[in-house]
Amino acid sequence: MMSTPRPGEAPEVAGRTSTPKDHRFRGSLGRFATGVAIVTFDGATKRHGITVNSFTSVSMEPPLALVSIARTAKAHDELAGRPFTVNILGAEQRYLATHFAGRPGHEPRWVEGATAPRLAGVLAYFECRPWAAYDGGDHTLYLGQVVDFDYRHGDALAFANGTYTTIPDRELGMEDLL
Numbered sequence: 615m616m617s618t619p620r621p622g623e624a625p626e627v628a629g630r631t632s633t634p635k636d637h638r639f640r641g642s643l644g645r646f647a648t649g650v651a652i653v654t655f656d657g658a659t660k661r662h663g664i665t666v667n668s669f670t671s672v673s674m675e676p677p678l679a680l681v682s683i684a685r686t687a688k689a690h691d692e693l694a695g696r697p698f699t700v701n702i703l704g705a706e707q708r709y710l711a712t713h714f715a716g717r718p719g720h721e722p723r724w725v726e727g728a729t730a731p732r733l734a735g736v737l738a739y740f741e742c743r744p745w746a747a748y749d750g751g752d753h754t755l756y757l758g759q760v761v762d763f764d765y766r767h768g769d770a771l772a773f774a775n776g777t778y779t780t781i782p783d784r785e786l787g788m789e790d791l792l
């Protein structure tokens with residue numbers, strides 16, 4: 615999404631030359647630290663994966679999750695109406711973030727999920743059925759209904775100020791505190 619240019623790349627704004635204000639806007643948004651996820655799904659002719667940090671939990675009942683996908687992304691059009699998995703990356707999976715952000719490296723290992731493909735060994739995953747899509751300017755907000763999920767323990771991969779960092783695992787998780 616707009617707040618997340620590929621690390622080290624100049625900011626771009628679709629359809630026009632980016633301005634110092636755009637740069638400042640991105641920088642401001644980048645102060646919001648996030649996790650790193652990969653949206654995976656089977657398109658009409660090929661399997662897609664795209665690195666995102668726009669993942670947001672939306673609703674508990676029904677369980678809904680959201681990702682914001684740039685209209686310019688190759689996966690954008692094909693995601694409409696298709697089931698998808700949100701794969702949350704662990705600290706040691708930065709190579710997957712890079713792989714699915716336009717810099718292919720090692721071929722990832724896949725797991726055939728019940729509704730959509732997912733990546734092996736991720737920190738957590740949410741398999742989603744398509745729920746709704748909303749206009750998000752130069753992005754589309756895709757909401758999915760979570761139909762399967764799980765997690766493992768381990769340090770999380772995070773993204774803040776235009777760079778990757780890690781968040782240590784804890785003995786107690788949220789589920790233990792609520």
Ligand SMILES: Cc1cc2nc3c(=O)[nH]c(=O)nc-3n(C[C@H](O)[C@H](O)[C@H](O)COP(=O)(O)O)c2cc1C
Nearest residue numbers: 615618665666667668682683684687688714715716
């Ligand atoms: C940490 C990080 C977060 C990103 N978050 C998003 C996002 O939320 N939505 C999005 O559309 N692109 C996001 N991107 C950019 C896409 O991953 C990248 O543009 C994608 O590889 C484009 O795919 P394509 O080259 O196949 O079109 C992010 C990139 C990185 C490195």
